Amino acid sequence: MLEHAVWWHVYPLGALGAPIRGEHGAPEPRLRRLEAWLDYAVELGCNGLLLNPVFASVAHGYETLDHYRIDPRLGDTEDFDALVAAAASRGLHVVLDGVFNHVxxxxPLVAARPDMIRWQGDQPKGWEGHSDLVELNHDHPEVRAMVADIMAHWLRRGVAGWRLDVAYAVPADFWRDVLGRVRAEFPSAIFLGEVIHGDYAVIARDSTFDSVTQYELWKAIWSSLVDRNGWELAHAIERHAAFSAEFIPNTFTGNHDVSRMASLVEPHQLPITPYLLTTLPGAPSVYYGDEQGFTGLKTDRLGGDDDVRPPLPASPADLSALGAGMLHHYQAAIALRRRNPWLATADVEVTRRANEAISYRVTGSGNTLDVHIDLVGGGVTIEGSGEHLVV
Structure with missing residues (x-):
């Protein structure tokens, strides 16, 4: 399934207008509102729904209170089951965000089972200095059993796999053990590790991840456009080719943790991004709103993520007409990918590099695509395998 995956990536608490800080108010079945967007995701060309945290939490979803309970701000188990069923009826596979590095x-574990969390002196150890995010003791056999049980619980309810939050901070042997247990019951489940730095291929192999997040490529895409530096993008594509020979990376041009591409690059450069995303090997994800040209900058302050996690309107019909141009490019790029599914596992070779332009050739299953990108002017030309596309 990973070879054919194109995810629409949604941060539900933000997209559905849930209160993040302060009093949450009465429970509300906001997950039901997402059903109005499923046909839109299909029309975009996606066959998967990648959701950020949906479990009961304190504020932004990553400080989990109960992995077995849907966050009341989003609804309850019935609302979740209805969303999964509605997605399945449209051929959309749901992948959940599992926060298993910290709670x-x-x-309740922090007070009731201090042996199942990590300590720093007489205080619970906070992840990266965040005292509200307490690290689990991944060496504890009951922590391993708990995480495996949580994964299996929701897989039994129809989800297709898991995005593993800050997977790079958890020992590889923990993942190897836990995922082995889960795969014994769900051999086709997908496990996507969030990894930012390091040797992605080694991490994927040692942890037995099916995929990892390709942050190197994401960074090279936006900074090469900003700096007019095709050399940086060429280097990242060559690194990407090596990673792709080992596993299928999760490629992206935006997510819930980074500034929107439309706020980083010039408007005339923006249409380049979906074609880069879909012509390079990997399993692409499209962060909700990027296909509409949403803007938003991530900042280092309280609420600094809010701009990149905005609410969606009630339905696609309520979107601004200003996003139609970007939507067309995303639909065209994903349609090209759908016509050429071999691209997911293709080989890629940079054939030309310069400050202001780059070309690369993608080959696989007897097919070839030549991609030429003008980083300054914003032009894209794609030729080969029956394709002729000029942007």
Missing amino acids: AREH
């Missing part, structure tokens, strides 16, 4: 300081 909320208020999580």
